[in-house]
Amino acid sequence: MSNTLYDALFGCHAGRDAPFLHLADGSAVSYDAFLKTAARFAHALRACGVSPGDRIAVQIEKSPEALALYAAAVQCGAIFLPLNTGYTGGELAYFIEDSGARLVVCDAGRSDALADLARAAGAELRTLNAEGTGTLADTAAGQPDSFDTTPRAPDDLAAFLYTSGTTGRSKGAMLSHDNLLSNARALHGAWRWSGDDVLLHALPIFHTHGLFVATNLTLLAGGAMIFLPRFDPDAMIAALPRATTMMGVPTFYTRLLDDPRFTRDLTAHMRLFISGSAPLLAETHRRFSDRTGHAILERYGMTETNMNTSNPYDGERRPGTVGFPLPGVELKITDPKTDATLPRGEVGRIEVRGPNVFQGYWQMPEKTAEELRADGFFITGDLGRIDSDGYVHIVGRDKDLIISGGYNIYPKEIEVVIDDQPGVMESAVIGVPHPDFGETVLALIVPENGETPDLDAIRAALSRDLARFKQPRDIFVIDALPRNTMGKVQKKALREKYADTFL
Ligand code: MCA
Ligand code: AMP
DSSP states (O other), rough: BBBBHHHHHHHTTOOOOSSEEETTSEEEEEEEHHHHHHHHHHHHHHHHHTTTTTTEEEOOOOOHHHHHHHHHHHHHHHEEOOOOOOOOOHHHHHHHHHHSEEEEEEEHHHHHHHHHHHTTTTTTTEETTSSSSSSHHHHTTSSSSSOOOOOOOOOOOEEEEEEETTOOOOEEEEEEEEHHHHHHHHHHHHHHOTOOEEEEEEEEESIIIIIIIIIIIIHTTOOOOOOOOOOOOOHHHHGGGGOOEEEOHHHHHHHHOTTTTTTTHTTTTEEEEEEEOOOHHHHHHHHHHHSSSSEEEEEEEEEETEEEEEOOSOOOOOTTOOOEEEOEEEEEEEOOTTTOOTTTTTTTEEEEEHHHHHHOTTOHHHHHHHHHHSSSSSEEEEEEEEOOTTTTEEEESOOOOEETTTEEEEHHHHHHHTTSTTEEEEEEEEEEEEEEEEEEEEEEEOOTTOOOOOOOHHHHHHHHHSSSGSSSSEEESSSSBBTTTOOOHHHHHHHHHTTTTTT
């Protein structure tokens, strides 16, 4: 039997000398070398006690070895669980425990902090550093460079990606081999990816965008990536002449446009620029076209579904829209009250169905049933409409979500920490426009009667408990939160009132 994802993305490149990764120091990693590293890691995973179906929770810096660990997990039938490098110990504890991870892989700098946590959860702990060193690499070093690929069917699970929820409790989205492969295939055709493409890759590899959209697509097409550790304008400008394509969140594009070195000449040879993970302002789209002559291709996806829609490769890439459903993906707009499908032009809930839609939330059947209908349609939590030409517009969100620089933040998680502080009666956390991050986090606090909350202490508590990107950019103390007749906090009114705070 075959291994659905491994065979299509990795195994097919065995023995190929062509470059897969171009690194910042000018060196390259060939497909063959990459697959041999992956095979050694697959043996190392087995040596750590990882069996097919086990979860591997991974919080490590971006590196070729980190990517090889993903390949190794797929090859030995394990479930890969990548985690944001910014998460604190408290945040990690939940993911490790909830997923029942068999193995935790972290940077050596964090292993002391995570040792007790891993032990308590019954998981093994190994390290893998940005330079490719660490205890997992040590175990891998002596292993054979080929591995008997573990058979995996299309419906077997390949990855868990945690997404935060409105209640503040993260949910593990279960993605199957076929969820990932079918989506890579859809994008391959839609974006005309080829073995000649060289993708400028500066995204983190712990999310769908950098790991699945960018990497799986490159692997499927047999192309290469310029693999930068993070977004850095100097490195981007230096690498662009060797790239044919680039993917990024809108912040990448606004930052590049702010750089006078980012010119028409520098980008003239490029085949395609793609944006996603957050709304790309129509104004940014137009500024980009004016500067470079390229129309950014905007697409729309989610952790639970991979990519759903894309502007066309040929034809008009319409600013402010996310284009058409990808091949194999059905999309409809429904009435939130009646669930009925709405006609073109009307705003409602965006629902999607297709082979890309996940298998449910890990050990949360009720949550799964709330969002994934029995007929296979997934309620995205986004609000949108389809225009008369069929382009999908995202007009807002049905979920209380903030997207800052492409990272998702659920206000509840922050409100819970703030509400726990002395002197605080209640709080509301909202997203407001920000010139660099698109949206940023603002906290509004109502004090207990006659009290003056200590804002420094609140900031300290937030930075202890939550990743930096979730921490409010500012905190305001106000008299009361606006509420509707049902007593519900009117966040829309707050968002309007504070909209100009950072502009
Ligand atoms: C870093 N910081 C942030 C963010 N990133 N704060 C808020 N939002 C962020 N996104 C913190 C840093 O820790 C730092 O804290 C301070 O803000 C300023 O850092 P800066 O140097 O400006 O940031 P950066 O390191 O340059 O990072 C910004 C970034 C990065 C390049 C936009 O966040 C990024 O790569 N974002 C991509 C996220 C992504 O891949 N999303 C895809 C999710 P301090 O000042 O304390 O040092 S997948 C998805 O959404 C779906 C499926 C989809 O459709 O793709
Ligand atoms: P995540 O939970 O990280 O998977 O983020 C998914 C959410 O990001 C979607 O539900 C949308 O709200 C948002 N998103 C992704 N791509 C776009 C886009 N092109 N335009 C607007 N919102 C987007």
